[in-house]
Amino acid sequence: MKKRRLAITAVLAAVAIALTGCSSADESADGFVGVILPDAASSNRWETADRGFLQAAFDAAGVEVDIQNANGDKAQFATIADQMLTAGAKVLILVNLDSDSAKAVQDKAAAQGVKTIDYDRLTLNGSASYYVSFDNEAVGRLQGEGIKACLDAAGKSSARIVYLNGSPTDNNATLFKAGYDSVLRPLIDSKAYTLVDDQAVPDWDNAKGGVIFEQQLSKAGGKLDAVVSANEGLGLAAIAVLKKNKLNGKVCVSGQDATVDGLRAILTGDMSNTVYKAIKAEAEGAAALAIALLRGEEATTATGSVNNGTIDVPSVLLVPVGITKANVKDVIADGFQTREAVCADIEDLCTANGL
Helix, strand or coil: CHHHHHHHHHHHHHHHHHHHHCCCHHHHCCCEEEEEECCCCCCCHHHHHHHHHHHHHHHHHCCCEEEEECCCCHHHHHHHHHHHHHHCEEEEEECCCCHHHHHHHHHHHHHCCCEEEEECCCCCCCCCCEEEEECHHHHHHHHHHHHHHHHHHCCCCCEEEEEEECCCCCHHHHHHHHHHHHHHHHHHHCCCEEEEEEEECHHHCHHHHHHHHHHHHHHCCCCCCEEEECCHHHHHHHHHHHHHCCCCCCCEEECCCCCHHHHHHHHHCCCCEEEECCHHHHHHHHHHHHHHHHCCCCCCCCCEEEECCCCEEEEEEECCEEECHHHHHHHHHCCCCCHHHHHCCCHHHHHHCCC
8 A cells, every 4th residue: 555655646746747847837828728527416526626626736837727517418518618719728628428529529629729638538539639547447446356355354255246337428437347347257257256237327327326226236135245336426325225224334335536425434334445546646637738738848747648449649547546444544644635524423433443
């Protein structure tokens, strides 16, 4: 875990250097950067974390930025993009709702000489100049490894599990599933684990996720050992159903995003594991790339590439970290969440777990 924390620290330092190099961007850049976030419902990270980190990064560099949220509406996503292009945006940072609608925006931007950056989610067959995200298959592997570790700790060499996957229109959800399935599939194929059901949740909708999981639990006859859920919104929706059936804490449940509610669920034992992604580094990485594009410079932080189906997109892929009770404190130490928020009304559990 120390090595993983050092990896995050190293990434943050590298991006900080890149941003420092762009601190005079306002002296040579013209226009502004537009950012379109996807929604505020599938995960609260977009408004509680990404917006603030992005704003701070551009403010520090003296570069004008307009950050808006499409609120899960593809037509609104397109409208915001049109308004930003009309207002003179020179770079767009996009978190797509799906690849087709984002590609249409990228094509329109390219026709006007405006560069785009895929943020967190890759736009398949798009034309982004850069892609900034995490190694999303590695995120999924951490989820799968956490589920297996939870089952092992409970002495369960055989288990009945379900997959509660993310949106089928989100390439990240595909990568997450590829990651956790790579860990769990050998155990499923060997018949040690039984995959009772495997469902995707449209649009990462947590309410729909709860309904789908209720159906999965019914299909399992109320007998489940693990829920492999693709993020904490879906995991917490599943936990709400488990609570109604007095099964919470008895079933391993994975998450992702290290939200306050997710970390609290880990400390109470309702969620077995999650994944922490250093969103501050992701936001600062995207800002550094946008500023480089604004200034007509080549960025040095994009050291890898990912093929989007049409082109190889220069990429910055950050390192995710698996989180259990043993290292919730690392998320707080990293400044991503506060002890006060995580430990409200569960002070005894926080003290017992070294917070």
